[in-house]
Amino acid sequence: MSNSVLLGLSGSLRREATNSKLMREAARLFAPAEFVEGDLNLPLFDADDEERDGIPVVVQALADQIAAADAIVISTPEYNKGPSGVLKNALDWVSRTSGNPWKNKPLAVMSATAGRAGGERAQMILRGFMVPFQPRLIAGPELHLADSSNQFDEAGHLLSDRYAATLQQLIDNLRAEVELTQHTEKN
Numbered sequence: 001m002s003n004s005v006l007l008g009l010s011g012s013l014r015r016e017a018t019n020s021k022l023m024r025e026a027a028r029l030f031a032p033a034e035f036v037e038g039d040l041n042l043p044l045f046d047a048d049d050e051e052r053d054g055i056p057v058v059v060q061a062l063a064d065q066i067a068a069a070d071a072i073v074i075s076t077p078e079y080n081k082g083p084s085g086v087l088k089n090a091l092d093w094v095s096r097t098s099g100n101p102w103k104n105k106p107l108a109v110m111s112a113t114a115g116r117a118g119g120e121r122a123q124m125i126l127r128g129f130m131v132p133f134q135p136r137l138i139a140g141p142e143l144h145l146a147d148s149s150n151q152f153d154e155a156g157h158l159l160s161d162r163y164a165a166t167l168q169q170l171i172d173n174l175r176a177e178v179e180l181t182q183h184t185e186k187n
Contacts (some may be wrong), residue, residue, distance in 0.1 A: 004033040009068035011087035018112040018148035019075040029171040040090045059093040067101035078113045078122035085116035102133035106177035110143040118144025
């Protein structure tokens with residue numbers, strides 16, 4: 001697994017976003033692996049712009065990161081009962097690149113929000129968004145981090161043993177899927 005590449009995508013652009021913290025905590029638990037953070041600060045998708053200018057370089061770079069990754073983690077906030085527009089915009093743009101970089105990629109999704117449901121609706125909707133891309137979506141356990149601004153210590157580690165155990169199991173399941181995928185590709 002030390003040669004694995006883990007790509008992390010946070011649905012929030014905020015510098016101190018708890019979804020970015022959760023994504024980085026997942027990467028720490030997944031180690032050893034090369035961890036790459038994808039940049040979702042993309043132009044808004046506009047088919048007229050695409051027709052005139054083609055796929056933006058930053059979008060193609062993200063698609064290439066997805067294609068190169070052995071596994072992906074996505075952490076989404078919940079805005080107005082759904083995933084962030086930033087995340088949806090990135091998914092829409094990547095869908096316009098050639099091929100399907102998501103196909104058969106082991107993928108774990110999680111959510112962190114200020115609310116008490118921890119982004120449950122956003123995560124459910126995100127799972128639906130991913131269906132057309134055909135990743136190897138890890139079924140669970142689902143991690144819905146509630147009251148997220150109070151859930152991390154100064155080092156960025158989860159404070160709650162319950163949340164930490166859930167994240168560890170999700171990452172263990174992701175790692176097992178990567179190993180299965182690598183074994184299948186060798187045979």
